[in-house]
Amino acid sequence: MNKPEPITPSAEAPASLYAKHEPVFNRRIDGKFRRIKWAIMAACLAIYWVTPWLRWDRGPYAPDQAVLIDLEHRRFYMFGIEIWPQEFYFVAGLLIMAGIGLFLVTSAVGRAWCGYACPQTVWTDLFQHVDRLIDGDRNARFRLYKAPWGPAKIARRLLKWSIYLVISFATGGAWIFYFADAPTLHQEFWSGTAAPVAYGTVLVLTLTTFALGGFMREQVCIYMCPWPRIQTAMLDEKSLIVTYKEWRGEKRGSLKKAQKNPDEYGDCIDCNQCVAVCPTGIDIREGPQIGCITCALCIDACDRVMAETGRPRGLIDYATLEDAENEKKGNPPTRHAKLIWRPRTLVYFAVWAGIGLGLLFMLGTRVHTDVSVAKDRNPPYILMSDGSVRNGYTLRLHNMQNRPRDMVLGIEGLPGAVMWTEDMAREAASRSLTRTVAPDATQVVRVYVVAPADTRDQDFAFTLEAQGEERESDTAKAQFDAPGDE
Numbered sequence: 118m119n120k121p122e123p124i125t126p127s128a129e130a131p132a133s134l135y136a137k138h139e140p141v142f143n144r145r146i147d148g149k150f151r152r153i154k155w156a157i158m159a160a161c162l163a164i165y166w167v168t169p170w171l172r173w174d175r176g177p178y179a180p181d182q183a184v185l186i187d188l189e190h191r192r193f194y195m196f197g198i199e200i201w202p203q204e205f206y207f208v209a210g211l212l213i214m215a216g217i218g219l220f221l222v223t224s225a226v227g228r229a230w231c232g233y234a235c236p237q238t239v240w241t242d243l244f245q246h247v248d249r250l251i252d253g254d255r256n257a258r259f260r261l262y263k264a265p266w267g268p269a270k271i272a273r274r275l276l277k278w279s280i281y282l283v284i285s286f287a288t289g290g291a292w293i294f295y296f297a298d299a300p301t302l303h304q305e306f307w308s309g310t311a312a313p314v315a316y317g318t319v320l321v322l323t324l325t326t327f328a329l330g331g332f333m334r335e336q337v338c339i340y341m342c343p344w345p346r347i348q349t350a351m352l353d354e355k356s357l358i359v360t361y362k363e364w365r366g367e368k369r370g371s372l373k374k375a376q377k378n379p380d381e382y383g384d385c386i387d388c389n390q391c392v393a394v395c396p397t398g399i400d401i402r403e404g405p406q407i408g409c410i411t412c413a414l415c416i417d418a419c420d421r422v423m424a425e426t427g428r429p430r431g432l433i434d435y436a437t438l439e440d441a442e443n444e445k446k447g448n449p450p451t452r453h454a455k456l457i458w459r460p461r462t463l464v465y466f467a468v469w470a471g472i473g474l475g476l477l478f479m480l481g482t483r484v485h486t487d488v489s490v491a492k493d494r495n496p497p498y499i500l501m502s503d504g505s506v507r508n509g510y511t512l513r514l515h516n517m518q519n520r521p522r523d524m525v526l527g528i529e530g531l532p533g534a535v536m537w538t539e540d541m542a543r544e545a546a547s548r549s550l551t552r553t554v555a556p557d558a559t560q561v562v563r564v565y566v567v568a569p570a571d572t573r574d575q576d577f578a579f580t581l582e583a584q585g586e587e588r589e590s591d592t593a594k595a596q597f598d599a600p601g602d603e
Contacts, residue, residue: 148417289322
């Protein structure tokens with residue numbers, strides 16, 4: 118029997134799957150989409166930094182910060198809206214609207230969120246402008262990157278990284294102001310009397326913004342963020358994306374070659390300006406790819422080159438793959454407005470608007486009075502000396518207005534039953550009690566309900582009615598336990 122020959126390792130080393138990261142040095146470009154990015158970046162940063170300082174008068178018993186996430190008192194304020202913990206469905210609804218809104222934007226204009234309004238994009242764009250301010254434009258930054266370390270390079274790097282840290286610190290500093298009164302926290306922060314969690318939050322956000330926006334940049338978009346994978350799965354041939362029209366641009370050749378052989382070469386003169394201005398360093402001429410964030414800077418660069426060479430714009434343009442094929446056949450391009458409003462986009466918009474209208478309706482019809490009840494489980498009931506049956510309950514009376522209110526607590530059902538609280542004598546028991554609940558607060562009331570001896574297990578309810586100009590009421594169902602038939 119022949120023995121199998123031993124397997125010897127191959128002389129060739131296996132190919133490495135690791136590729137060294139090459140930094141992206143994108144060129145400055147001016148154009149319609151670059152100006153749109155400027156406007157959106159300025160608006161996003163202004164909203165982020167200014168919002169905590171806006172004031173909103175809610176009366177003497179509530180904070181006057183327009184947008185506030187009050188973790189201590191478990192409240193969320195947004196201008197005239199106040200969300201309590203038991204109303205978290207409003208926050209859940211807003212998060213669902215945000216998710217569907219991303220689907221809507223993707224269906225309408227592709228990855229426009231990634232290209233214009235994503236926080237990673239905004240801060241990366243801001244840091245790239247810092248690079249140009251300190252190191253110069255693309256070629257100068259590339260030469261500095263390749264140059265050996267020396268006093269001049271070290272000085273530029275330290276200056277640039279210092280600006281990075283200032284911007285990153287401002288990012289962390291702005292975020293903590295959403296969770297406390299901004300002027301007060303600002304004074305406490307710089308005087309050293311703020312809570313340790315404030316300094317810890319600023320430190321963490323400063324370091325993460327410094328790393329993600331200053332150094333990792335396009336790697337976050339390509340490798341770390343899951344959204345590009347989700348968006349890619351949502352795109353189809355009818356999605357409006359940044360598209361290179363290869364049927365018009367190929368075969369590529371220099372301007373001189375194209376002038377000598379106009380029938381052989383396309384409109385693309387292979388100047389690589391579309392690659393030079395791309396913040397993620399991709400070549401859009403290779404087709405749709407996960408690294409394209411649809412910022413459209415390549416459109417600005419290509420349109421400028423086309424204008425300089427006397428050729429029509431739109432070699433790289435916002436278009437659907439389907440419309441690009443139709444244009445290839447000689448048909449005129451479809452207007453973007455018609456490409457956006459397709460059935461999928463209309464469905465997303467209808468769902469998004471429906472949820473928004475539902476939240477507005479619930480917000481407009483909600484009451485500012487609420488009662489919740491928790492029954493004692495051990496023991497479920499107590500037999501009194503006179504044969505009556507007593508149950509214990511813990512009630513929470515919620516006053517969601519910014520003024521104190523008198524509230525009448527009553528019993529609905531359970532014939533013959535009366536109640537009293539721990540701070541009153543049993544002789545004063547009745548079917549209704551009055552409590553004054555502080556503004557924007559919850560009052561916990563321990564209640565004992567006693568029913569006649571012949572009472573059996575049954576359901577009843579606690580009612581709560583707010584007194585004053587705005588009379589509101591709420592009901593909470595409860596269970597009364599009693600001995601069974603013997």
